[in-house]
Amino acid sequence: MSTETTVQPPAPGRKINRITERIIESFFELGIDPTQVIKLSGIGCSSKAPAYFLSSAHGFNSVHGRMPSVATGAVVGNRKMIAIGVSGDGDTGAIGIGQFVHLMRRNLPMIYIIEDNGCYGLTKGQFSPTADLGSTLKTGVVNDLPPIDTCALAIELGASFVARSFSGDPKQLKAILKAAISHRGTAMIDVISPCVTFNDHEGSTKSYSYVKDHDEPLADVSFIPYFEEVTVEYDPGSTTEVTLHTGSRIMLRKMAEDYQPTDKMSALRLLHETMTRGEYATGILYIEPDKQDFLDLLGITDEPLAALPEAKTRPGKAVLDEIMETFR
Amino acid sequence: MSVTASAVQDTIREARSARIANDFAIQVATVNGSGSQTANLVLLRSIFQMGVPVSGKNMFPSNIAGLPTWYTIRASSKGYIGRKKEVDFLVAMNPETAREDVLTLPSGAATVYDEPLRLKDLRGDVIFYPVPFDKLITPITHDAKLRRLVRNMIYDGVLSKLLSIDMAQMEKALRKQLGKKEKAIALNMSALKAGYEYAEANLPKLDPFVIEPMNKTQGMLLIEGNAAAAIGCMMAGVTFVSWYPITPSSSLCESLIDYLKKYRKDPETGKATYAVIQAEDEIAALGMVIGASWVGARAMTSTAGPGISLMAEFTGLGYYTEVPAVIFDIQRVGPSTGLPTRTAQQDVLAAAVLSHGDTQHPMLLPSSASECYTMAMDAFDLAERLQTPVFVLSDLDLGMNTWMSYPFEYPKKPLDRGKRLDEATLRRIGEFARYRDVDGDGIPYRTVPGDGMPAYFARGSGHNEKAQYSERADDYANNLDRLARKFQTARTLVPKPEVDLVRGARVGFIGYGTTHWAIVESRDQLKAERGIDVSYLRLRAYPFTKEVSDFIDACDRVYLVEQNRDAQMLSLLKMECSAVQFAKLRSIRHYIGLPIDGRSVTMELLKQEEGR
Incomplete structure (x- = not known):
């Protein structure tokens, strides 16, 4: 697997970012072509x-806020492909909120990552809709609008795998990514990832140091591909096991006594409670492994639509004649 | 009838004693949502079944129920199926519009009306036939809702008697319309008979209009353009459809869904060989089409004016990343929401250069139901051959109204999937570069995910021929020049115009889309009434082909007839003309929300010719 880059990263000092590194490792470790x-x-x-x-x-770098629709067409057009989409908090929460909402609703099988830094980096640091109430810009401007919680929104709308992580926690992020790759349905991961250029300062609530101090790991996530021997030590009373569609399992070590990642209400309650305390709950917040995905709903052939031969897509003359008869 | 009124009617009868057979227009004025559609289609179909050329046009409001709606049926022995300006026979069922409807009739017209409306004193030069609809419907059913629905069938019965439309044909048409619903058929038949019998007993024939059997519709169909386009899309092997409901385009995708459900199941698995997604808006609709097309599916959407505006950004992405897309635009009246249920050709300029930056898009211009069918297939082939969004510009008149057509022919050519890279081609060209002009026609080779060929990264930002991010001046300019070259290739691939150069004619018409039907009629009028020969070129696509330039050269003056205010197609044509050609170009425009008619074209041409 190659990690070579052909163009310059978006900002100096960013290197290939930490999220990109985890994506590369996750696909590589799962042996995906x-x-x-x-x-x-x-x-x-x-x-x-x-x-x-x-x-x-x-790859397809499309237009601002509209990746979900392009992904929908692509995944439906060729269901054999594993789709991964990378968005930002502005791309998702502002211009793209409409398409994001409908992607979650459809439970389209794909991994949807939000690299969430609470600001617009490319246009030099304006607030985005995920910026926390009261956080400040480098210029001192204070954000006076409440943030959109993309995780709560995704759970509410029907995404079947919703997680939040932090780019500075490689172990957790990788485990979540690998679980997401094995999940069938929309896997939405909000990754808090400080913008080192525009949003990594004292007044920002999405700076590296702020998140490090306010991160509440929801669970210790271990991802166990089904083809590996499962020898994880755990106390049965404190873990939850979830079997993913591919047969892989994830183990969530419970931090909160009554937290059920398969229960929508506890996921939403947790998000509201942690947010009130100014904390980020990280980990897999919600999972519904058996939810019917969009491709099942459409009832399309197993063979990719894009690869169907003319013999299967153009009906014969008898069909045309039959239709013509109805208009006589 | 009073003595005076009867004297007036006698005078009219004498003045119009000649029978007018198969050349008149019937207009039915009702209220939207009153269930008049069945009655109107039965009327249309029974005239058609009698072998008389006919067309039906619905003028309806943007409303679910309660506003006025008019349905016009034109019988024409000569086969003119464009709109006729004058109404000859009115059926006035709507109290709100009845007065105005009667006052605008030409002298000598006839009116069947609901008796309580008391219209007969409005004019002395119109023939009136009062019909007590409520009294006639009472014995037929006690159900108030059913009464409302079948009440309209009474006027079909009245017209059957007054216009000599065969009752057996009426029944046949009714059965065609209602299928196997025997109860509904029986109910409608009693209403039909009640109307006929009332007319027979109470309404002596005073007007000259009659339908006489002919044999001019044999082997033909009655079909809406949108249904025809839907059939074309299915036969084009469409695998992906994404759409957002909008008048007057919705019926295209709705028909398509019905056909796909019925005819496009995998015989072995029973699963769908297509996907249809109702998107959250037109932006997402085209985004999905581009995503599906990027992975190699045959993908389309259908919309109207406001949707075209929303699709601007994605159309530019499709153009620049060179992803095929088929976009039907069933044009309606703008700007903005405009008159959503009225017809126009107002998106020509917008579609030709949709999106920011330097962009150009091929457009196909169907005039008939059968062209909606063939051009649907052409559009998919062209989009994949040219790797770019292709527009099919239909309009409300063509898409939603009922047109006569010969049955469609089964396609002779296999699908053209365009330049897809394969092993052999890769060996021949040595190296894959997504945007390299290998063959000199501006069209590069393309790979799709999962085809085992090299991958590339599609992007709407600047790129070099290897699809890598680039802001280099030469990369940018070379790419844009190649795209322009590709558009020149499009010129050689799009459907050619239909040309009728009349020897000795100095004047020419250029038309496109539904304007065609008015031009056909106008040319006959000019010849018959004034002895003027007019040559004709019907555009079938943009970019313009060489035939267009040759046609202008062969004429002294060329009138481009179109249904918009700003002479949009003429503007596109002027961009490509020489100074000499430019000086020959004139414009005839029609933009009142109703389909253009032959008489308006004739009058405008004569006015401009005389004022020269």
């Missing part, structure tokens, strides 16, 4: 990310 992956993005710093991983996969 990159030619079976499609990478999609909208517009923004985050949206440049797909150019930096899996270079033998097809």
